Amino acid sequence: MWLAVPGLPNALTLLGSAMLLGAFAVLVIAGLLNVFKIIVRSALDYFSSKQRAQRRLWFVQAKRDQVKRLFYFKTTQMKYVNELNRKRLLKRNNRKHIRSLSRSIDKDLLSVKTKLQRSTYQQLQQDNARYRNRQDIKALLELQQKISTLV
Numbered sequence: 001m002w003l004a005v006p007g008l009p010n011a012l013t014l015l016g017s018a019m020l021l022g023a024f025a026v027l028v029i030a031g032l033l034n035v036f037k038i039i040v041r042s043a044l045d046y047f048s049s050k051q052r053a054q055r056r057l058w059f060v061q062a063k064r065d066q067v068k069r070l071f072y073f074k075t076t077q078m079k080y081v082n083e084l085n086r087k088r089l090l091k092r093n094n095r096k097h098i099r100s101l102s103r104s105i106d107k108d109l110l111s112v113k114t115k116l117q118r119s120t121y122q123q124l125q126q127d128n129a130r131y132r133n134r135q136d137i138k139a140l141l142e143l144q145q146k147i148s149t150l151v
Contacts, residue, residue, distance in 0.1 A: 102131075102132040112147065124143065127143055
């Protein structure tokens with residue numbers, strides 16, 4: 001009986017539970033310390049001069065790419081607007097020259113009016129007006145050639 005200690009199993013169970021709980025607490029605390037250490041290391045790494053320089057480089061590269069794209073679109077827009085203006089000016093210039101050519105043909109017709117028959121004269125006038133309204137430079141030039149050969 002003197003070897004049988006009635007409270008020993010209870011005490012050993014309590015001691016084992018306390019040790020298990022202590023080991024679990026140490027494991028949790030070690031995990032939290034590791035997480036904290038990783039967070040601190042990441043923050044220090046993030047704010048390090050090397051990382052700041054890298055982020056600055058990426059920012060400058062992105063800005064350069066943005067400026068390149070903007071330059072491309074601006075030049076494309078300028079080319080488009082310039083082409084529209086060129087076409088508009090060309091059209092206006094062509095109309096001006098057609099009016100001038102038509103007036104010249106009218107003067108030529110007036111100078112040869114007495115030498116032509118009335119129907120021929122009217123037909124040439126109608127041709128002149130029709131070609132001028134159609135903006136047909138080639139036909140107006142041919143008409144002017146025709147009038148110069150009639151005389």
